[in-house]
C-alpha cells in the first residue's frame with residue numbers, strides 16, 4: 001500500500017544552515033502490514049511520517065500510496081487523497097479546542113456530509129472503544145493528557161482509512177490504557193488495516209510485525225518483533 | 229517543603245453533573261525529597277500537580293508550601309509565590325510559539341529583569357545539558373516532539389526553583405533521552421532539589437525515593453522504589 005524511495009527532507013535555517021531531517025529513506029508497507037518506527041529523539045520519525053502522509057513535501061525522492069505516485073500529483077489534489085486514504089494520529093494530538101470530544105471525533109464525517117445521526121452513532125462507538133464513553137461533551141481543556149490522546153486516536157479511525165499513521169499513540173498513556181489502544185489497533189490490523197506506528201516504547205512496538213529503526217535521518221536497522 | 233491535606237477538586241459539567249478529579253488527597257514532601265506519582269489515565273495526577281503548583285484552586289482542602297499556607301493567600305499573591313518557588317514542566321509542554329528555544333528557556337529570567345547576557349549564558353548552559361546545544365534558534369514548530377519537551381524541562385530549571393513539578397517529563401522521549409533527563413533531575417535532587425514527578429513509565433519512577441499511586445482521584449498506595 002505504501003512505497004517510498006530516496007526520501008530526503010531538508011529544513012533551511014538561515015542563509016547557510018540546514019537541518020537534514022531525512023537523508024535518503026526507503027520504505028515499503030504491504031497492504032495489511034503493521035510497521036513500528038523507532039529511534040532517538042530528533043532522528044526524523046515524525047518527519048518521515050509527515051512526508052509519507054503527504055502533510056509535508058520531500059526535498060527529494062518518490063512516494064506511492066495505493067498504487068498512485070503522490071510525488072507526481074499536483075499539490076491541490078493531496079488533501080482529497082489524504083482525507084480518503086489516511087488516518088493521522090499526531091504526536092501533539094491536534095484537537096480543535098472549541099469542539100468537544102465527540103465533535104472532534106466526527107469532524108471528518110461531517111466534512112464529508114455524513115448525516116448528523118450517523119456521525120453521532122459512529123463517533124460514540126469509537127469513543128466507547130477507547131474508554132471515553134463518559135467524556136463526549138468535554139472540551140480538550142477538560143480532558144486529561146491521555147484522554148486527549150485517545151480522542152485523537154478515535155478521530156483517526158472514524159473514516160476507516162486505508163492507512164493509519166500513528167505518531168507515538170501511547171506516549172501519554174499508562175500501561176492499561178496503552179494495552180487497550182494497542183489491542184484495538186492490533187485487532188483492526190488483523191482485519192486488514194495497514195498501520196505505521198512511531199513509538200519509543202518497546203512494549204508498543206512489539207505489536208507490529210516489523211520494526212524499523214532510524215538514526216540521524218536514515219534507516220539503520222530492520223527486524224521482526226521476535227528479534228527485539 | 230510541601231504539605232497538602234484533604235485536597236478535593238470538582239469540575240462542574242452542566243447543571244447536575246460533576247467530575248470529581250480529586251476526592252480528598254493528602255501529600256507530604258520533605259525538603260530535598262523526590263516523589264513519583266503514578267496512576268491510570270484520568271486518575272487525577274495532573275489535577276493534583278496543578279493544585280499543588282497553585283495553577284488551580286482546590287474545591288476543598290489546605291496547602292502549605294515552604295512553610296506558608298497557600299490556601300490562605302489572596303489569589304493576587306500566588307503568581308509571585310509560584311514564580312519564585314516552583315518550576316513547572318507541563319504535560320503539553322506549553323512553549324511560546326513565537327519564541328525560539330533559547331528565548332523560551334530564558335523567559336522567566338527576562339521577566340525578572342535579568343540582564344540579557346546573563347540570561348543567554350544560563351539558557352545556553354541548560355539547553356546544552358538537555359542535549360539541544362545546536363537547536364537554540366529553532367521555533368517550537370521547528371523542533372521534534374521530544375526536543376520541545378526538553379526545552380520545557382530546561383525552562384523549568386532556569387530559575388533554580390525550590391520545588392520542581394514535572395508532568396510526564398519523559399512522555400515523548402526515547403530511552404536514551406529519558407536517561408539523560410532523569411540523570412539530570414536526579415543529580416539536581418542529590419544537590420537538594422525537591423521534586424514531584426508524574427509518570428506512567430516505571431523506569432522513570434524508579435529514580436524517585438517514593439512512589440505514590442492514584443486511582444479515581446484518591447491516593448491508593450505508597451511505596452519506596454525498592455518495592456516496585
Ligand SMILES: Nc1ncnc2c1ncn2[C@@H]1O[C@H](COP(=O)(O)OP(=O)(O)OP(=O)(O)O)[C@@H](O)[C@H]1O
Nearest residue numbers: 142144145146147239249269270271272273274275
Ligand atoms: N477542566 C476540566 N473539566 C472537567 N473535567 C476535567 C477537567 N480537567 C480534567 N478533567 C477530568 O478530571 C479527570 C482527571 O484529570 P487529570 O488531567 O488530572 O488526569 P491524569 O491522571 O493527569 O491523566 P493522564 O494520565 O491521562 O494525563 C479526568 O478524567 C478528566 O476528564
Ligand SMILES: Nc1ncnc2c1ncn2[C@@H]1O[C@H](COP(=O)(O)OP(=O)(O)OP(=O)(O)O)[C@@H](O)[C@H]1O
Nearest residue numbers: 011021041042043044045046047370372373374375
Ligand atoms: N520545521 C523545521 N525546521 C527545522 N528543523 C526541523 C523542523 N522540524 C523538525 N526539525 C528538526 O528535524 C529533526 C527531526 O525531527 P522529527 O520531528 O522528525 O524527529 P523525531 O524523530 O520525531 O523526534 P521525537 O522522537 O523527539 O519526536 C529534529 O532534529 C528537528 O530539530
Ligand SMILES: [Mg+2]
Nearest residue numbers: 046091372373
Ligand atoms: Mg516526533
Ligand SMILES: [Mg+2]
Nearest residue numbers: 144145274319
Ligand atoms: Mg495528566
